[in-house]
Amino acid sequence: MFNNIYKNKKVLVTGSTGFKGSWLTLWLQSLGADVLGYALLPDTEPSMYTELGLKHRINTIFANILDRDKLKKTFNDFSPDIVFHIAAQPLVLRSYDEPVLTYETNVIGTLNVLMAARQCDSVKAFVNVTTDKCYENKEVTTGYKEDDPMGGYDMYSSSKGCSEILSSSFRRSFLEDEKSFALATARAGNVIGGGDWARDRLIPDCIKAINNSIPIEIRNPAAVRPWQHVLEPLSGYLLLGQKLLEYGKLYAQAYNFGPIELSVLTVAEVAQKVVDNYGKGKVIVGEKKTFHEAGLLMLDITKAKEELGWTPALSADKAIKNTVDWYKKYYHKENMYDYTMQQIKEYEEFCGEKYA
Numbered sequence: 249m250f251n252n253i254y255k256n257k258k259v260l261v262t263g264s265t266g267f268k269g270s271w272l273t274l275w276l277q278s279l280g281a282d283v284l285g286y287a288l289l290p291d292t293e294p295s296m297y298t299e300l301g302l303k304h305r306i307n308t309i310f311a312n313i314l315d316r317d318k319l320k321k322t323f324n325d326f327s328p329d330i331v332f333h334i335a336a337q338p339l340v341l342r343s344y345d346e347p348v349l350t351y352e353t354n355v356i357g358t359l360n361v362l363m364a365a366r367q368c369d370s371v372k373a374f375v376n377v378t379t380d381k382c383y384e385n386k387e388v389t390t391g392y393k394e395d396d397p398m399g400g401y402d403m404y405s406s407s408k409g410c411s412e413i414l415s416s417s418f419r420r421s422f423l424e425d426e427k428s429f430a431l432a433t434a435r436a437g438n439v440i441g442g443g444d445w446a447r448d449r450l451i452p453d454c455i456k457a458i459n460n461s462i463p464i465e466i467r468n469p470a471a472v473r474p475w476q477h478v479l480e481p482l483s484g485y486l487l488l489g490q491k492l493l494e495y496g497k498l499y500a501q502a503y504n505f506g507p508i509e510l511s512v513l514t515v516a517e518v519a520q521k522v523v524d525n526y527g528k529g530k531v532i533v534g535e536k537k538t539f540h541e542a543g544l545l546m547l548d549i550t551k552a553k554e555e556l557g558w559t560p561a562l563s564a565d566k567a568i569k570n571t572v573d574w575y576k577k578y579y580h581k582e583n584m585y586d587y588t589m590q591q592i593k594e595y596e597e598f599c600g601e602k603y604a
């Protein structure tokens with residue numbers, strides 16, 4: 249996979265104890281990379297990091313990306329070839345309660361990681377993970393393209409818009425000479441997959457309700473969202489990282505990694521599909537949420553298709569099935585490290601020669 253580029257490469261992953269970070273570090277390790285994580289302790293109970301025993305499998309520095317000295321030391325001690333910057337405060341609702349923390353983490357934290365990378369000669373490539381919410385949402389149903397304006401209604405979305413603007417400015421200010429690293433940004437939307445226990449996310453909420461034998465209460469049943477399995481954007485990040493390592497600045501740009509168009513389902517449809525796949529549970533409609541929720545936001549993925557050769561592989565149905573299967577095995581107390589690796593291998597097989 250990925251032209252074998254990750255074999256024996258030193259890869260630093262910030263946010264490695266989170267949902268995406270746990271999947272990404274495992275995948276990188278299985279590709280033969282020497283992985284170092286940099287993150288806070290997991291803040292959900294349970295967490296994928298803990299349940300899979302990743303503290304015994306992935307070397308991790310437990311530190312804050314606001315700690316500039318620690319970052320600098322980590323970069324200099326490890327000398328990474330490539331950085332995947334995933335650490336963030338990623339929750340819209342939390343950003344209403346903690347706007348300063350959200351901006352400190354997502355903007356200043358990102359700048360700190362970039363500065364630490366800049367003073368470290370080994371770094372050749374850097375993928376900054378943002379989100380589809382970085383776009384100024386004009387409430388249109390056509391897909392956003394990479395050169396559409398940044399924006400964001402809530403503090404989370406706008407902090408990620410800032411992270412994009414920061415990356416572009418950093419690239420032009422400090423990374424134009426030949427020796428400096430190639431910096432790209434990756435924009436993906438809502439992802440689902442096993443191992444997510446974050447607050448106020450639909451699938452974790454469904455799974456928690458089913459396992460507590462209470463009805464699944466959905467608040468915006470008709471809201472339409474695109475749904476993508478976590479391995480899909482991760483394959484995009486890894487492919488982008490490969491291209492940066494192979495061709496450098498040619499790919500030092502922003503890329504969208506969105507789902508198959510038909511993966512657009514309502515919240516009610518997804519909740520019902522979770523129940524159908526799980527074989528138990530009941531969906532009820534609760535009181536409507538009072539905070540602002542953006543309408544449907546779609547990404548135009550033409551650029552990633554044409555320039556990187558990336559395409560999403562899994563339908564929404566398959567993504568939901570894989571996700572529910574993961575949680576069912578988890579609650580049946582199966583070996584979740586083995587099963588997660590099995591899902592990664594199956595996904596690789598499903599992609600076939602695409603990223604060979």
Ligand SMILES: NC(=O)c1ccc[n+]([C@@H]2O[C@H](COP(=O)([O-])OP(=O)(O)OC[C@H]3O[C@@H](n4cnc5c(N)ncnc54)[C@H](O)[C@@H]3O)[C@@H](O)[C@H]2O)c1
Nearest residue numbers: 263265266267268287288312313335336338379437438439
């Ligand atoms: N999950 C999604 O649906 C989704 C969608 C679009 C974009 N994203 C982006 O993907 C990335 C990962 O999201 P996730 O769902 O895995 O989040 P998560 O909350 O599961 O993980 C966040 C990670 O960042 C780390 N972190 C947070 N603050 C930190 C700090 N100050 N210093 C060091 N580490 C810190 C946490 O310890 C954790 O490892 C984020 O950048 C998020 O914005 C996620």
